[in-house]
Amino acid sequence: MARLRGLRRSGQAAVLVGLVLFTLVIFMALATNMGILVNDRIRMQNAVDLSAYAGAYKEAQELNDLVTYNQDILDVVKECREILTQPEQGYWDGYYCECVNQGPIPEQIIQICQEVLDQVALLFVLRAHYGLTVSPAVSAGKATLEANIANLGQKGHMFEGVNTSASRSGNYTTVGPYGGQYPTIANYVRESQTKFNYPVMLYCPCGVSCCPSGVVPSIDYYVNSWYYKDDTNPDIWIASYAKATPANRYLDIAYSSSGNDGGYFGSSSDGGQDDNITAVGIAKPFDGSVGPTAIRRIFGSEYGAGNNRESPYYTSFGLEAPEEAMFANYRARLAGKNEWNARPADWNPSSALTEVIGAEATAMFMH
Amino acid sequence: MLRRPPCSCTEVRGRRGQAAIETSLSLFGVVVLIMGTWHLFQVTWGAQNANIRAREAVLHGTSNMSGKKASFTTADNPVWDEGKDNYKLAEYGSPLNFSASATDRTNDGFFAGQTITANAYLTE
Numbered sequence: 157m158a159r160l161r162g163l164r165r166s167g168q169a170a171v172l173v174g175l176v177l178f179t180l181v182i183f184m185a186l187a188t189n190m191g192i193l194v195n196d197r198i199r200m201q202n203a204v205d206l207s208a209y210a211g212a213y214k215e216a217q218e219l220n221d222l223v224t225y226n227q228d229i230l231d232v233v234k235e236c237r238e239i240l241t242q243p244e245q246g247y248w249d250g251y252y253c254e255c256v257n258q259g260p261i262p263e264q265i266i267q268i269c270q271e272v273l274d275q276v277a278l279l280f281v282l283r284a285h286y287g288l289t290v291s292p293a294v295s296a297g298k299a300t301l302e303a304n305i306a307n308l309g310q311k312g313h314m315f316e317g318v319n320t321s322a323s324r325s326g327n328y329t330t331v332g333p334y335g336g337q338y339p340t341i342a343n344y345v346r347e348s349q350t351k352f353n354y355p356v357m358l359y360c361p362c363g364v365s366c367c368p369s370g371v372v373p374s375i376d377y378y379v380n381s382w383y384y385k386d387d388t389n390p391d392i393w394i395a396s397y398a399k400a401t402p403a404n405r406y407l408d409i410a411y412s413s414s415g416n417d418g419g420y421f422g423s424s425s426d427g428g429q430d431d432n433i434t435a436v437g438i439a440k441p442f443d444g445s446v447g448p449t450a451i452r453r454i455f456g457s458e459y460g461a462g463n464n465r466e467s468p469y470y471t472s473f474g475l476e477a478p479e480e481a482m483f484a485n486y487r488a489r490l491a492g493k494n495e496w497n498a499r500p501a502d503w504n505p506s507s508a509l510t511e512v513i514g515a516e517a518t519a520m521f522m523h
Numbered sequence: 524m525l526r527r528p529p530c531s532c533t534e535v536r537g538r539r540g541q542a543a544i545e546t547s548l549s550l551f552g553v554v555v556l557i558m559g560t561w562h563l564f565q566v567t568w569g570a571q572n573a574n575i576r577a578r579e580a581v582l583h584g585t586s587n588m589s590g591k592k593a594s595f596t597t598a599d600n601p602v603w604d605e606g607k608d609n610y611k612l613a614e615y616g617s618p619l620n621f622s623a624s625a626t627d628r629t630n631d632g633f634f635a636g637q638t639i640t641a642n643a644y645l646t647e
Contacts, residue, residue, distance in 0.1 A: 176552065180552070180556065183556075184559065187560065187563055188563065190567075191563055191566065191567040191570075194567055194571065195567060195570045195571065195574070198570075198571050198574050198575065199574050199641075202574055202575070202577070202578035202643060205578065205582075206578060206581060206582070206643060206644065206645055209582060209602075209645065210619060210645050210646065210647060213602060213613050213619055213645070214613075214619060214647060216613030217613040217614065217615045217616070217617070217619075218615070219613075220612070220613055220614065220615045221615040292647070295647065296619060296646070296647035299646050299647055300644060300645055300646050300647070303644040303646050304642075304643060304644055441613070485612060486612070486613050487609070487610040487611065487612060487613055488602070488610060488613060489610060490582075
C-alpha cells in the first residue's frame, strides 16, 4: 500500500519545479524587457533632445550670420545719412535764406541709396532662405539622432514635413525687395519707415521768402531698409521625433523580421503606435535678434518682446540706427512644447506634436 | 467521533526532513530571485545614470555632476561655457562636433559588478 502511494507521488516535485522555473523565466524575461525598455526610452529621449539641440544650434549659427547681413543694410543707411548731412556736399551751406542753386539734389542721392539698399536686402533674403538656414539644421539634427541611437532602428524626422511645424519649408516667407516670396526661417518684414531727415535747402525762386529765419529747412524721406520680425511669436524652433523598437528583446513571441512585430512585450502586436517607443525633443535659438523687432505698435506706445529676449523694446521707427537691436548673440537651448501655446494661431510645437502623434500621446511629452 | 489513524513509523521516518529541504530550496530560489532583481535594478539604474550623465555632459558640461562611481570624458568643442555658466555663442562656421562618454558601475555582490558605458554625440 505504501509502495503504491509512493508511486503516485513520483514526479510531483518535477512538475512543481518545472512550473516554478517556467514562472521564474517569464518573470526574468519581463523584468529584463522592462529594463531594456526603460534604458531604450532614456537613450531615445537623450537622442532626440541632442538632435533638436543640434538643429537649434545650427539655426543659431545661421541666424548669427544672418544678423551681419542686416547690419550691412544698416551700414548703408548710416553711410547715406552721413553723405546727406555733410554741408560740403552742397545741399546746405549754412544760410537759411540764401536762394542758390544747390548741387545734386538729395532725391537723387536717396534714390541711389535705395537701389543699394535693395541690393543688400536681396542678399539678406537669400541668406535667410530655407535652404541655407533650416535645411542645414535638419541635416545636423538627423546626423545627431543617427549617431546617438544608431542601433535602435529608429524612424526619425525633424518635423520638416509637418504642416504645423516651424521647420516646414514655406510656412514662413519673406517678400524680397524686388517682389516675390521666399521661403525663409521666419517671417521677416522689411522696414519701410527708415527716415532720412537732413537739412536741405528747398528750391525757392529768388525774391520769394522761403526760409523762416532760424529754422533749418528739412525734408523727411522714408526708405526701405532692414528686416525685422513683426510678431510676438518666437517661432524659430526645431523639434526632433524618433520612433523605435528595441534592438534586443527576450521572449518576444510575436517578433517579425518585417518590423510589424510585437514591440517590447510581444503578444498584442498590430504594428501600430503601441508597438514602439517614441520620443520628442524641442529646442530653439535664443538670446539674439536679427533685427529691431517691434511686436506691438500702438501709436506712441510701442513695446513688446521679440525673439525671446527678456525685455526688448526695439522699434523700427525713428532716426536712430538700431545697432543695439541687431544681436549676433544667438545660442541654442532645449525648449518646452507649451512655450508658444499662448498664440495657438501660430505654428507651435504642441500643434506639430498633435499632428504627428495625436493629442492624447502629446500629453506624454511635458517638457 | 472519527479519528485519523496513526501513521506508521516507516512513513513518518520517510518524510522527516522533507519540509526542511523544500524550505531551503525555496529560500534559495527566493534569494536568487531577490538578488537577481536587485542586480537588474542596479544595471538599469547604472545604465540610466551613464546615459543621462553623458547627455548632460554634452549639453551642460561636467561641472555640476558628481558621483564616485561615475566618470566622464568630453572631447572636441563643447557647447557649454562652464566659466560663464551659459551656452556658448553659436559662432557661424565653427563645426558642431562634440561628444561625451560616461560610465557607471554596479556593486559587486551576488553577481560580479558590471561597468556600463554610455556615449552622447552632437554632430552635423
